[in-house]
Amino acid sequence: MSDAATPEGTPKKKKSTLFKEPRSAMPEQDPQERIKNFREVPFGYTPELARREAERCIQCKKPHCIDGCPVAIDIPRFIRQIHEGDFDAAVKTIKETNVLPAICGRVCPQEEQCEKVCNLADSKKYQPVAIGRLERFAADWEAARGKIEPPTCAAPTGKKVAVVGAGPAGLTVAVDLARRGHKVVVMEALHKAGGVLVYGIPEFRLPKVIVGREVDTLAKMGVELRTNVVVGKSIPVDDLLQEYDAVFIGTGAGLPYFMGIPGENLNGIYSANEYLTRVNLMRAYNFPTDDTPVCRGRKVAVVGGGNVAMDSARTALRMGADEVHLLYRRTRTEMPARIEEVHHAEEEGVRFQFLTAPLKYVGDKENRVCGAHCQRFELGEPDASGRRRPVPIKGDEFDIELDMAVCAIGNGPNPLVPNAQPDIKTRRGGNIVAEKGTCRTSKKGVFAGGDIVLGAATVILAMGAGRNAAQAIDDYLKTGEWPELGELEVK
Amino acid sequence: MPMMNELLEKETLAPKVTRYVVRAPDVARFRQAGQFVIVRIAEDGERIPLTIADADREQGTVTLVVQEVGKTTAAMTRLEVGKPILDVVGPLGAPTHIEKLDYVLGVGGGIGIAPLHPICQAFRAAGTHVEAILGARNKDLLILEDWMRRACDQVHVCTDDGSYGEKGFVTHVLERLIGERKPDLVVAIGPLIMMKMVAKVTQPHGLKTMVSLNPVMVDGTGMCGGCRVSVGGKTRFVCVDGPEFDAHQVDYDELLSRQRFYLEQEKQAYQRYVEAVGHGPEECRIRGGQQS
Numbered sequence: 134m135s136d137a138a139t140p141e142g143t144p145k146k147k148k149s150t151l152f153k154e155p156r157s158a159m160p161e162q163d164p165q166e167r168i169k170n171f172r173e174v175p176f177g178y179t180p181e182l183a184r185r186e187a188e189r190c191i192q193c194k195k196p197h198c199i200d201g202c203p204v205a206i207d208i209p210r211f212i213r214q215i216h217e218g219d220f221d222a223a224v225k226t227i228k229e230t231n232v233l234p235a236i237c238g239r240v241c242p243q244e245e246q247c248e249k250v251c252n253l254a255d256s257k258k259y260q261p262v263a264i265g266r267l268e269r270f271a272a273d274w275e276a277a278r279g280k281i282e283p284p285t286c287a288a289p290t291g292k293k294v295a296v297v298g299a300g301p302a303g304l305t306v307a308v309d310l311a312r313r314g315h316k317v318v319v320m321e322a323l324h325k326a327g328g329v330l331v332y333g334i335p336e337f338r339l340p341k342v343i344v345g346r347e348v349d350t351l352a353k354m355g356v357e358l359r360t361n362v363v364v365g366k367s368i369p370v371d372d373l374l375q376e377y378d379a380v381f382i383g384t385g386a387g388l389p390y391f392m393g394i395p396g397e398n399l400n401g402i403y404s405a406n407e408y409l410t411r412v413n414l415m416r417a418y419n420f421p422t423d424d425t426p427v428c429r430g431r432k433v434a435v436v437g438g439g440n441v442a443m444d445s446a447r448t449a450l451r452m453g454a455d456e457v458h459l460l461y462r463r464t465r466t467e468m469p470a471r472i473e474e475v476h477h478a479e480e481e482g483v484r485f486q487f488l489t490a491p492l493k494y495v496g497d498k499e500n501r502v503c504g505a506h507c508q509r510f511e512l513g514e515p516d517a518s519g520r521r522r523p524v525p526i527k528g529d530e531f532d533i534e535l536d537m538a539v540c541a542i543g544n545g546p547n548p549l550v551p552n553a554q555p556d557i558k559t560r561r562g563g564n565i566v567a568e569k570g571t572c573r574t575s576k577k578g579v580f581a582g583g584d585i586v587l588g589a590a591t592v593i594l595a596m597g598a599g600r601n602a603a604q605a606i607d608d609y610l611k612t613g614e615w616p617e618l619g620e621l622e623v624k
Numbered sequence: 625m626p627m628m629n630e631l632l633e634k635e636t637l638a639p640k641v642t643r644y645v646v647r648a649p650d651v652a653r654f655r656q657a658g659q660f661v662i663v664r665i666a667e668d669g670e671r672i673p674l675t676i677a678d679a680d681r682e683q684g685t686v687t688l689v690v691q692e693v694g695k696t697t698a699a700m701t702r703l704e705v706g707k708p709i710l711d712v713v714g715p716l717g718a719p720t721h722i723e724k725l726d727y728v729l730g731v732g733g734g735i736g737i738a739p740l741h742p743i744c745q746a747f748r749a750a751g752t753h754v755e756a757i758l759g760a761r762n763k764d765l766l767i768l769e770d771w772m773r774r775a776c777d778q779v780h781v782c783t784d785d786g787s788y789g790e791k792g793f794v795t796h797v798l799e800r801l802i803g804e805r806k807p808d809l810v811v812a813i814g815p816l817i818m819m820k821m822v823a824k825v826t827q828p829h830g831l832k833t834m835v836s837l838n839p840v841m842v843d844g845t846g847m848c849g850g851c852r853v854s855v856g857g858k859t860r861f862v863c864v865d866g867p868e869f870d871a872h873q874v875d876y877d878e879l880l881s882r883q884r885f886y887l888e889q890e891k892q893a894y895q896r897y898v899e900a901v902g903h904g905p906e907e908c909r910i911r912g913g914q915q916s
């Protein structure tokens with residue numbers, strides 16, 4: 134590694150004009166090569182590339198980028214530190230507010246957040262600073278030198294908090310409470326911590342060692358992790374409240390939606406959750422060395438247009454599919470997936486079929502899916518979400534052949550805890566009702582945040598909720614007060 | 625602190641059927657009749673669901689009765705007593721709805737007798753008169769007769785070949801018994817074919833009948849949807865909505881085909897395993913009595 138940490142020669146004086154240039158690309162695996170493996174697609178910036186990109190930041194007086202980040206990282210400061218070659222300081226800056234930078238740098242929808250409002254992007258003339266890539270660089274830099282420092286913890290307070298669910302929301306709450314000296318026990322239903330980060334988002338986008346590292350940090354801070362505990366089944370929330378001073382529910386949006394069309398229960402049709410869980414968490418790509426099997430479709434259809442759909446489609450390619458068709462009811466502009474992922478999927482050969490959705494699946498005599506009957510749509514008036522509503526074009530229907538399909542049309546809130554504990558109020562649709570800014574629920578001592586409150590959202594929003602909840606839990610542990618809920622979090 | 629998930633006892637009940645007693649205090653404390661656990665025995669292992677056949681709250685133990693049908697269930701038989709099982713999670717699934725009824729008739733076939741046991745126990749504890757029909761292919765394969773005799777007021781045994789009890793299928797005994805006295809509820813657990821036949825027998829009599837389904841599962845918490853079945857034309861997730869459903873509403877053929885989806889891969893995994901641990905080739909017969 135080059136000696137990039139020396140700040141000498143920083144071109145502070147002469148004004149850089151690099152901001153006018155395009156942002157630095159990240160070197161990445163060749164598409165033809167990478168569809169044959171599960172290794173991460175981008176290699177990340179080199180120190181040189183990072184410093185060059187950091188130089189593009191014009192260090193605004195009013196840095197809008199900060200407002201665009203749900204956890205308000207001091208972006209100009211950490212970017213300046215990268216530019217100066219003081220990568221350690223950059224990591225410290227980021228970690229003041231974001232405990233999972235290696236993860237956010239990879240999976241945040243930056244183009245909708247920090248980078249969207251970067252003043253450079255605002256000018257319309259220039260490209261925004263690649264904030265996410267720089268964040269990722271800093272975090273990887275720290276990890277590569279093998280000295281990730283766990284945050285220091287305050288003296289023990291004697292208070293105990295139970296955190297339910299080890300996704301980004303739960304992990305963040307745990308770190309922030311441990312910092313404040315509280316004893317934290319994280320309970321996770323699966324055999325591995327990380328939530329969607331381990332069972333959903335594939336290795337080629339978020340290597341599992343990175344998640345593992347963050348989980349290790351928790352252990353170093355004295356947080357106890359209990360896997361294989363399904364709260365509401367293995368132990369009721371009420372029992373937790375007897376043993377713990379507060380409970381945080383971060384159980385996510387793990388309930389897969391199906392379309393409810395004929396043939397959907399045929400063999401070879403998966404929810405994205407099942408497909409990705411088999412491949413990622415259970416390592417079915419490694420069958421039969423690993424025991425869990427999965428269908429290796431040759432002609433695959435993936436239904437949906439979000440990150441989950443992109444992940445499923447790209448996974449199917451890596452599992453050996455000849456053709457992967459992505460069926461989406463609207464057009465490219467309405468796709469909720471991160472632009473980078475759409476771009477990657479396209480490079481890898483995923484075939485996008487816009488304005489298309491299956492009406493029914495057809496099976497062979499062994500009840501395996503062998504085709505789909507599809508409908509074409511056109512865009513009509515905007516719906517409640519502001520996106521133009523797809524309207525079926527009468528008579529424009531067609532058949533496709535396939536031997537596997539993945540339904541990636543969305544997930545609902547995990548109903549396990551609210552079902553078992555009806556005094557934790559939910560909204561229609563099943564999301565837990567929680568107060569904005571504090572994550573307090575209708576039940577005293579119980580807080581909730583992340584996807585279980587917001588519906589399927591993002592990693593950084595789940596973390597943001599975790600931070601707020603940790604603060605509010607800390608307050609509650611001090612005062613014991615539980616006033617009427619104020620303004621509620623809405624989806 | 626005692627070792628979590630320690631395997632405390634292991635006993636062969638019949639050819640390819642083993643009883644395991646595992647230390648799992650929380651599962652033992654909260655489990656109710658009809659619930660199951662998910663077990664994983666190795667880092668590269670599959671997650672498999674197994675019914676809690678019995679539990680001891682005081683001792684903090686649960687009993688599993690497992691038939692060897694493939695790689696994981698075969699590998700389980702080699703687990704060492706005194707060592708922990710890697711993952712045991714539960715209790716999962718919706719508990720059986722237990723209430724005091726006049727008369728409940730259980731029908732258990734093969735390994736299905738194990739999951740039937742806690743249900744009979746619970747109904748009896750609620751003050752219900754409980755009888756059970758136990759069926760097996762032959763005398764050697766009949767399991768848990770003594771348990772069932774303790775859990776029920778009366779037990780009727782039949783074997784396909786007549787080597788023990790009545791000769792014939794459980795459905796024959798069932799026809800006869802319901803002709804004598806109509807139960808308020810029939811609970812049937814066993815191979816899918818058996819459950820389907822039981823449903824056929826009870827439907828014309830208008831007898832409320834429950835079956836316990838066993839699709840392929842992954843998480844067991846409602847997250848993957850892999851365990852879905854059609855019940856009354858609606859898609860249900862067995863791990864959270866079940867495992868028990870109205871026997872007259874279940875699409876058995878769909879479930880059967882879904883259970884068999886990974887057959888080729890399962891055979892391959894089993895074969896590999898058998899080669900690695902060095903059983904004779906005659907042991908390669910996959911899925912022993914599962915569908916019998």
Ligand SMILES: Cc1cc2nc3c(=O)[nH]c(=O)nc-3n(C[C@H](O)[C@H](O)[C@H](O)COP(=O)(O)OP(=O)(O)OC[C@H]3O[C@@H](n4cnc5c(N)ncnc54)[C@H](O)[C@@H]3O)c2cc1C
Pocket residue numbers: 240241242297298299300301302303320321322323326327328329330333334362363364365383384385386387409440441444471547549550582583584585589590591592593595
């Ligand atoms: C395939 C996929 C790709 C995605 N890609 C992106 C992306 O690129 N960028 C982005 O920002 N977001 C992405 N998301 C969304 C993001 O992952 C989620 O918004 C985020 O993980 C929510 O965090 P959470 O902590 O609320 O819940 P989760 O990550 O869902 O974690 C919840 C945890 O709780 C556990 N749990 C559930 N019930 C119980 C219980 N009763 N007891 C104990 N534990 C329980 C679950 O097993 C799970 O581990 C993606 C989601 C998916 C599915």
Ligand SMILES: Cc1cc2nc3c(=O)[nH]c(=O)nc-3n(C[C@H](O)[C@H](O)[C@H](O)COP(=O)(O)OP(=O)(O)OC[C@H]3O[C@@H](n4cnc5c(N)ncnc54)[C@H](O)[C@@H]3O)c2cc1C
Pocket residue numbers: 660670671672673674675676688689690691692693694695696697698735738739837838839840841842867883884886887890891894911
């Ligand atoms: C709710 C429930 C309760 C069960 N209780 C018992 C029990 O008490 N005793 C018992 O012996 N068996 C029970 N089973 C069945 C048991 O889970 C399977 O026999 C076991 O998973 C087979 O694993 P294997 O690797 O040995 O065999 P494999 O070779 O993998 O599979 C053999 C057959 O078992 C079924 N199966 C495979 N993988 C799974 C899986 N992950 N989940 C569910 N089924 C699978 C399939 O039908 C398959 O064809 C239960 C199943 C369910 C769903």
Ligand code: SF4
Pocket residue numbers: 201202203204205206208231237238241243246247248264265268593
């Ligand atoms: S955490 Fe996400 S939103 Fe915030 S700066 Fe990093 S990439 Fe941008």
Ligand code: SF4
Pocket residue numbers: 189190191192193195196197198199208209212250251252253262264
């Ligand atoms: S808005 Fe953009 S250019 Fe300005 S400080 Fe933030 S990252 Fe730098």
Ligand code: FES
Pocket residue numbers: 840841842843844845846847848849850851852861862863864
């Ligand atoms: S096993 Fe995954 S939803 Fe039932």
